[in-house]
Amino acid sequence: MGSYKINKGDIQRLLENLLKRGLVEGILVQSKGEKDIFTTLITDPGLINTTAPLAPLFSSNSAKYLRNNGFKNIAVFVKPCEARAINELIKLNQIRSDNILVISADCHGTIDPKDGAISEPLTKAKRKELEGKGISLRKACTVCEHFTPPEVDISIMTIGIDEGYILVTDNDEPLEGLDLEKGEVPKGRDAEIEKMLKERSENKEKMVSEIRRKLSSVGSLTEVLKNCIRCDNCREMCPICYCKECYFETPLGDLKTDEMLYQAVIKGALRVPPDILFYHLTRNMHVASSCVECGACEEACPRDLPLLALWKAIAGDVQALFKYASGMKGDEPLPLAGFKESELEEVK
Numbered sequence: 001m002g003s004y005k006i007n008k009g010d011i012q013r014l015l016e017n018l019l020k021r022g023l024v025e026g027i028l029v030q031s032k033g034e035k036d037i038f039t040t041l042i043t044d045p046g047l048i049n050t051t052a053p054l055a056p057l058f059s060s061n062s063a064k065y066l067r068n069n070g071f072k073n074i075a076v077f078v079k080p081c082e083a084r085a086i087n088e089l090i091k092l093n094q095i096r097s098d099n100i101l102v103i104s105a106d107c108h109g110t111i112d113p114k115d116g117a118i119s120e121p122l123t124k125a126k127r128k129e130l131e132g133k134g135i136s137l138r139k140a141c142t143v144c145e146h147f148t149p150p151e152v153d154i155s156i157m158t159i160g161i162d163e164g165y166i167l168v169t170d171n172d173e174p175l176e177g178l179d180l181e182k183g184e185v186p187k188g189r190d191a192e193i194e195k196m197l198k199e200r201s202e203n204k205e206k207m208v209s210e211i212r213r214k215l216s217s218v219g220s221l222t223e224v225l226k227n228c229i230r231c232d233n234c235r236e237m238c239p240i241c242y243c244k245e246c247y248f249e250t251p252l253g254d255l256k257t258d259e260m261l262y263q264a265v266i267k268g269a270l271r272v273p274p275d276i277l278f279y280h281l282t283r284n285m286h287v288a289s290s291c292v293e294c295g296a297c298e299e300a301c302p303r304d305l306p307l308l309a310l311w312k313a314i315a316g317d318v319q320a321l322f323k324y325a326s327g328m329k330g331d332e333p334l335p336l337a338g339f340k341e342s343e344l345e346e347v348k
């Protein structure tokens with residue numbers, strides 16, 4: 001494993017190097033426009049100077065744009081929650097892993113892109129400045145416990161590093177020609193991570209206990225979800241929702257007027273849209289063991305339903321049951337894809 005001292009310019013040199021040497025044909029990375037920052041797929045090395053890889057913004061989980069990737073080599077520069085979703089989708093056979101180079105950096109938290117176009121990581125001082133302007137971290141980031149990169153090809157450490165950053169990789173090939181100086185991970189980094197983790201875990205516990213108080217039965221889940229209009233935004237924006245053909249797009253799951261009328265005749269009346277609880281329980285069943293708690297579903301919900309808290313509670317319980325942290329390791333088998341005779345003895 002190699003670790004190198006780098007600065008912001010070196011990150012752009014690395015991306016340029018990948019394109020110029022033909023190691024990849026495109027790079028999925030954030031770029032800076034005149035007034036905003038957005039995700040781009042860049043193929044022209046001359047445009048790398050417009051990129052803002054460390055920009056603390058999150059508009060959607062980019063892993064969803066990589067599903068069913070073909071045979072072209074590409075690199076992606078993503079947040080840890082996006083990298084974790086990529087690892088999960090690789091295990092779910094939805095992303096080919098042999099032609100994708102994943103780069104991820106420590107994440108100090110992100111804001112909604114509509115709140116500004118900031119290019120640098122959100123240090124404590126920067127967060128304070130933003131709070132003064134009424135801009136806060138995305139809710140998912142205030143409760144995120146996996147803000148350092150999972151297993152990826154290239155990790156960039158920014159937390160607890162006084163000057164510049166530290167790049168860590170097992171594969172030096174993409175770095176050839178960059179003449180990077182070797183560097184060490186500073187000892188103080190772990191303490192800084194601990195501090196951030198403590199704050200976020202406390203926030204998470206609070207969020208989870210609040211939603212648990214509301215969820216004492218299936219009836220109470222219906223109550224929490226009662227304003228859902230089945231617009232499908234949460235499903236569309238979820239990077240993990242992986243079925244190539246979703247049940248809710250089939251005639252059985254997407255009832256037309258006559259089918260609804262048929263059910264209404266049986267019951268006397270049918271609540272419309274139908275099957276809200278079934279929709280959410282299906283998503284829960286499919287996504288819980290792989291959910292990366294990125295919050296993209298809740299941000300896409302027009303009815304402001306507390307989806308993140310639900311996932312934190314449900315996915316948290318399922319993953320804890322199987323001692324599994326979604327997407328942290330590339331080769332850890334999916335909990336529901338195998339059967340171990342020795343597990344869950346208490347339900348025998």
Ligand code: SF4
Binds near residue numbers: 081107144
């Ligand atoms: S959820 Fe975590 S990894 Fe994702 S953007 Fe927020 S802090 Fe970063």
Ligand code: SF4
Binds near residue numbers: 295311
């Ligand atoms: S269910 Fe929501 S929080 Fe979980 S991975 Fe999907 S979009 Fe992210």
Ligand code: SF4
Binds near residue numbers: 230234307
């Ligand atoms: S985004 Fe909100 S309203 Fe739309 S289906 Fe999901 S939970 Fe329901």
